[in-house]
Amino acid sequence: MAKRIDVNDLNVYYSKFLAVEGVSINIEPKSVTAFIGPSGCGKSTFLRTLNRMHEVIPGGRVEGEVLLDGDDLYGPGVDPVTVRSQIGMVFQRPNPFPTMSIKDNVLAGVKLNGQKISKSDADALVEKSLRGANLWNEVKDRLDKPGSGLSGGQQQRLCIARTIAVKPDVILMDEPCSALDPISTLAIEDLINELKNDYTVVIVTHNMQQAARVSDKTAFFNIAGTGKPGKLIEFNDTAAIFSNPEQKATEDYVSGRFG
Numbered sequence: 001m002a003k004r005i006d007v008n009d010l011n012v013y014y015s016k017f018l019a020v021e022g023v024s025i026n027i028e029p030k031s032v033t034a035f036i037g038p039s040g041c042g043k044s045t046f047l048r049t050l051n052r053m054h055e056v057i058p059g060g061r062v063e064g065e066v067l068l069d070g071d072d073l074y075g076p077g078v079d080p081v082t083v084r085s086q087i088g089m090v091f092q093r094p095n096p097f098p099t100m101s102i103k104d105n106v107l108a109g110v111k112l113n114g115q116k117i118s119k120s121d122a123d124a125l126v127e128k129s130l131r132g133a134n135l136w137n138e139v140k141d142r143l144d145k146p147g148s149g150l151s152g153g154q155q156q157r158l159c160i161a162r163t164i165a166v167k168p169d170v171i172l173m174d175e176p177c178s179a180l181d182p183i184s185t186l187a188i189e190d191l192i193n194e195l196k197n198d199y200t201v202v203i204v205t206h207n208m209q210q211a212a213r214v215s216d217k218t219a220f221f222n223i224a225g226t227g228k229p230g231k232l233i234e235f236n237d238t239a240a241i242f243s244n245p246e247q248k249a250t251e252d253y254v255s256g257r258f259g
């Protein structure tokens with residue numbers, strides 16, 4: 001079930017380095033939110049705090065709150081493994097397990113979470129997840145073949161199928177199309193548009209046309225200089241960010257004057 005995320009005054013550190021400072025943002029359920037901004041401004045770092053992946057990096061820590069439907073993900077006793085099953089992540093490079101079959105790739109996240117599942121339930125879940133990732137028709141006759149035999153765009157949709165098989169509330173994507181050709185990119189964008197019927201989606205993209213095409217809301221992050229923390233500069237409806245931004249820095253960025 002799609003859930004909302006509310007972030008209150010979040011600071012994100014790599015040891016002593018403050019990489020992202022003072023972010024507050026409200027992400028609505030069943031919507032697509034795009035994070036844009038120049039390289040190094042902390043988009044990926046901030047995204048990883050939303051499912052507690054940041055802290056797997058030594059020295060990685062946060063101050064502030066991230067609430068999932070009101071529950072603090074960083075509260076005492078919260079298990080980060082559970083958080084990561086509620087808030088799934090898709091990465092820049094498709095990362096299926098290369099020797100594993102397509103079917104087992106879809107089930108990999110479910111099995112990692114230790115869920116026991118009967119064969120018939122597994123088959124149904126594989127089909128549902130692959131259909132949900134717009135990949136079923138392309139792979140239904142080769143489910144037992146390795147995932148590495150698929151094209152890059154298909155592999156990325158396989159990774160999305162693996163993510164949705166776990167039945168998350170939120171899907172985070174970090175530049176999911178940056179390694180893909182234009183046709184595969186459009187397939188992923190179509191899929192994102194469908195995913196928002198069931199999930200809350202957050203996507204980092206360096207491609208502003210993509211942000212304009214797929215997102216309802218856009219967050220512009222910026223950095224004042226090397227060694228300075230990234231900050232959220234402006235967050236609004238995507239149409240407003242691209243046509244009528246409030247901040248000059250946003251306007252300069254979306255009009256291509258820097259970054």
Ligand SMILES: Nc1ncnc2c1ncn2[C@@H]1O[C@H](COP(=O)(O)OP(=O)(O)O)[C@@H](O)[C@H]1O
Pocket residue numbers: 014019037038039040041042043044045046057227230
């Ligand atoms: N593993 C890491 N250890 C230390 N610093 C890091 C690490 N990953 C990223 N950073 C730093 O954090 C800042 C934000 O990086 P990143 O989140 O990757 O930006 P973006 O995704 O916007 O390009 C940069 O200064 C980067 O060098």
Ligand SMILES: [Mg+2]
Pocket residue numbers: 043044045204
């Ligand atoms: Mg990044």
